[in-house]
Amino acid sequence: MGSTWAVDLANIGPVYPWVGAELIMVIVAIVAWILWHIVQIKEEENEYAEDIKKYGGKEGIKKALDEHPS
């Protein structure tokens, strides 16, 4: 894409920046996607472990059930 719209649109195809670098952009995005899952799963596991440690005793669970019964 040039720096002007004074063109015949029949001759214009892709209009995004970095035409030709699609493969690199896709690889970066796939890496980001996989990392997101790794971080999310770790955080979810840690959160549950912390909650059980702090409140997961019999009394803690009964209290939670009383506070949020349904």
Add this chain to the structure above:
Amino acid sequence: MGNNLDALTTIFTEFYYWVTVVFMFLIHVGFCMYEVGVSRRRNHLHTLMKNTMLIPLVTITFYFFGWWLYWALPNGPFITGPLLFDAGAPNLPTSPTMAPNLQDHITGVFWAAFLLFSWTVASIVSGSLIERVKSGAFWIIAIMIGSVTWIIDAAWGWHPLGWMVKVLGYHDAYASGVIHAIGGGTALGVLIVLGPRLGRFTKDGRARVFVPHNPWLVTIGLFLIYTGFWGFYAACNVPIISPETIGGQITGGTWTATTIYLTPTTLGAITINFLMSLSGGLMVAYILSKGDPFWTYSGGLAGVITASAGNDLYHPIQAFFIGGLGIFIAYKLHYWVENKFKIDDAVGAVAVHGYCGFLGCVFAGFLLWGYPSSPYEGFATINPLGNTIGGVIMFFVLGFIPGWIAAKILDGLGLLRVPREVELMGLDFRTLHEEEEARQEVRDAEKAMV
């Protein structure tokens, strides 16, 4: 776009699919409201976020590889031909047609219409698993069905050149099998491994009723799913095409709307049949459930799902009775499976989507027996055996088995189900606890000001 008529046709088609995408967004809004309404108060936020976050995850993975699968796999591959690299290439994420491109108006909106189907199929599974599945596990399952298994079934049975259409004469115009049966089958496979919610069954095996905390949210959610379903039906069509462009056996020069198989239909036909099958489902479900709102609304949805495979061709009265018969069988089967196998499907998705979707394939095979499945020469005609085998492929081969295997692997890694203590405290425990602490802090500060 060679001339103004071509341009008008292209822009109309582009706008048509765009509108369907906006309508279909309401399906997801409806699913979220429905699930949250069914869940208990201590699991609201987890339920909502579990369904919401499938949107970005299925979207990016459908962009990375899901869309390519649809174009590359119609032959199996190696059932009726090779992997279709040439057809797949413009639909790879590296292709310039998968981005803003003034020479291509259609790929983006067509991709988006299919993507919304992907969200729907993942969302079907979501509701069944609420209140005990880990979010991370569900999202992996959502990507599996939303960006892999359903789109493989679409390439096979929902593509004009799919091998199931060619060889089996498979006909599933509005996706009884390709969306709903696979969604229900996957949910069932996961549910067997996941197990019921704590307290769902008594020691002697009786099912306890977990009352939806907000029936209004449930019913409005289902109303919104109905609304989005209009967009879904329209999105399953090609809005306007000439016989010359189809290049099949249709003679003359009359332009038409077609199904995904490029067989002729009209928006009028599918609109009347949508409403008649909805009505059949609602009326039977109301009597069956003695007016229970949850089942009555679900029955309407089930009616449409059961008739969807043949709603391009059925007479409206046929659509009406098929809709009613679908929910009748699914309702009975739901409670039989629940009691026999202790399956806790929180929203009835296996019944409404899975059983009705499968039945829809079978019914279409009988009622449309002998109809052409395709405008092209050499394709098998629609028949009961082909459509039943198709239903089995959707529900069991591409639905139940991958769902069960994925759940087994995740369970083996300890990632599938939330710990017992957390399930009892509630999946929103931390958030609710922190909110209560924040409220208390404000209250204490205010009291100190007195």
